[in-house]
Amino acid sequence: MSSFHKKSDSQYSIKGTKLKNNLPYISSGIPSLDHIIGGGLPSGAIFAVEEDLLGSYSRVLTKYYLAEGVTSEHALFIASADEDPHIIVNELPQPCTDLPKEVAPKEGNVEMKIAWRYEGLGQVESSFGSNSLFGHNFDLSKNMDKETVQNRNITYCFLNEDEYGNKDKVKGFKNYMFFKLLTEIKDLVSKEEFHTSGKNKNILRISIQSLGSPIWLAADCDENINSDYGQDLIKFLYTLRLILRDTLAVAFITVPSHLFDDEHLMPRLLYSIDNAVRIESFAGSSRETNPVYSDYHGLFHVTKLSAIYSLVPYVPPSLDLAFKLRRKKFVIEKLHLPPELQESSEREQDDITAVPKSVGCGGFKKKDIDF
Numbered sequence: 083m084s085s086f087h088k089k090s091d092s093q094y095s096i097k098g099t100k101l102k103n104n105l106p107y108i109s110s111g112i113p114s115l116d117h118i119i120g121g122g123l124p125s126g127a128i129f130a131v132e133e134d135l136l137g138s139y140s141r142v143l144t145k146y147y148l149a150e151g152v153t154s155e156h157a158l159f160i161a162s163a164d165e166d167p168h169i170i171v172n173e174l175p176q177p178c179t180d181l182p183k184e185v186a187p188k189e190g191n192v193e194m195k196i197a198w199r200y201e202g203l204g205q206v207e208s209s210f211g212s213n214s215l216f217g218h219n220f221d222l223s224k225n226m227d228k229e230t231v232q233n234r235n236i237t238y239c240f241l242n243e244d245e246y247g248n249k250d251k252v253k254g255f256k257n258y259m260f261f262k263l264l265t266e267i268k269d270l271v272s273k274e275e276f277h278t279s280g281k282n283k284n285i286l287r288i289s290i291q292s293l294g295s296p297i298w299l300a301a302d303c304d305e306n307i308n309s310d311y312g313q314d315l316i317k318f319l320y321t322l323r324l325i326l327r328d329t330l331a332v333a334f335i336t337v338p339s340h341l342f343d344d345e346h347l348m349p350r351l352l353y354s355i356d357n358a359v360r361i362e363s364f365a366g367s368s369r370e371t372n373p374v375y376s377d378y379h380g381l382f383h384v385t386k387l388s389a390i391y392s393l394v395p396y397v398p399p400s401l402d403l404a405f406k407l408r409r410k411k412f413v414i415e416k417l418h419l420p421p422e423l424q425e426s427s428e429r430e431q432d433d434i435t436a437v438p439k440s441v442g443c444g445g446f447k448k449k450d451i452d453f
Contacts, residue, residue: 096283096330098154099125100216103391108156108285108332109217111146114414116217118403119357119387120396125285126326127356127388128319128333132348133292133340134363139380139405140336141170142412143361144289146220147334149174151287152234153218159270161239161263162291163298168238170291171231175220178410221410239266256301256310260318263290268325276330286331293318294337312347319354356388361405374419378404382414 099106100122107122110129116122123129133140151158152174160167241259255261267288274280292298294315302311326333339348339360352358363380364370382403387395404417 096285098150098156099285105391106285106330108154108287109150110143110334111148111150111217111220112143112412112414113217113219114412115143115359118382118384118398118414119359120398122216123332123334124356124388124390125330125332126328127390128323128326128335128354130351130355130358131334131336132358132360132385133336133338134361134365134380135340136363136365137292137336137338138365139361139363139407139412141291142222142407144170144291144334144336145174145222146412147287148289149177149220149226150217151285152226152231153177154285155234156285156287157235157237157276159237159239159267159286159288160291161241161266161289163241163259164292164295166238166240167291170289171236171238172225172228174226174231175222176224176226178219178221219411222407222412223410237266237270239263254317255314257298257314259298260314264318264321264325267322267331271325271329271331278328278330283330286329288326288331288333290333290335292338293335294339294342296341311344312342312350315347316350316354319351323354323356352386355386356390358386359383360385375404378406378415378417380405381417 095101096106099108101107102121102124106125108125109116109122110119119129131140131143148158148160148171160170162170241262270276271286275282275284276286277283294312298315299312302314322333335355337348337351342348360383361380362383364375364378365380369375382405384398384401384403387398389395400416402417403414405412405414407413
């Protein structure tokens with residue numbers, strides 16, 4: 083008998099996670115987003131969202147991410163320099179209690195007959211993750227119970243001007259906020275419950291709102307020389323990746339890349355980010371009134387996918403994605419443009435039976451054909 087014994091998944095399982103490539107994955111709170119990025123967010127990784135111009139839709143993604151953590155009883159660390167993190171927590175959506183309706187069984191053995199050439203084709207799927215059993219569904223029209231939020235392990239980090247004002251350069255950072263935030267995260271991640279080999283393991287969900295906003299890069303904007311623009315942000319993400327690697331912590335960061343003075347800054351930041359997406363909202367643009375995009379609120383771009391514990395990254399079923407914000411949920415779908423329904427006059431050259439007006443030997447016109 084072999085001496086090798088495979089450990090059961092229960093020895094590694096943590097509530098609200100699933101194993102993939104021997105690595106715990108957590109849900110973002112949006113089934114369609116989990117499906118696009120390969121099944122969820124891997125532990126020890128950084129997930130970045132490039133905010134839309136108004137920042138409203140990226141804020142919705144943050145709410146889903148934190149609400150999933152509260153429902154799964156994960157530890158939360160919420161940091162922001164633009165607003166009090168308590169305000170974000172008070173707006174978390176409530177989990178849905180109603181289950182999806184089951185499809186009624188077909189009566190008898192009746193099957194729809196279609197053309198033989200289409201029988202082998204798969205069904206076209208517009209929405210992703212609709213049948214997924216991973217994660218929870220939330221209702222944006224209702225807020226989560228305050229007692230439920232208070233019973234969770236939540237750490238708040240509000241970095242206002244009093245925290246970094248009149249501070250000298252610390253550990254290579256011009257802005258003291260970066261050093262302060264890294265110190266808070268490092269002290270929290272060092273706890274035994276967030277180690278892969280620790281006891282009573284749990285997931286730590288880190289949320290950083292609007293990292294790289296003018297408040298974060300104020301020191302770079304004050305200087306006349308822009309050669310060091312964004313260096314603090316690059317160092318921060320590189321150091322954060324080293325801190326989170328091989329831990330049970332996941333960082334969810336929103337970045338207002340449209341406010342950067344250097345267009346090359348975001349491509350440099352992607353080197354330290356595992357997964358990244360970009361939200362392009364139609365609000366305030368010409369596409370908002372375009373009837374072609376009337377069914378959507380914006381485009382959803384996948385800018386980077388990770389390849390942790392695998393040779394190649396996950397490839398989503400489609401890269402032409404769009405999103406819509408319904409009254410109760412945020413949905414990512416394949417971008418389907420409406421068909422051209424405008425009536426047009428029949429052109430003679432479009433008919434395979436048509437010939438030029440000067441017909442030669444053996445030629446005929448369409449009106450001469452008699453069936």
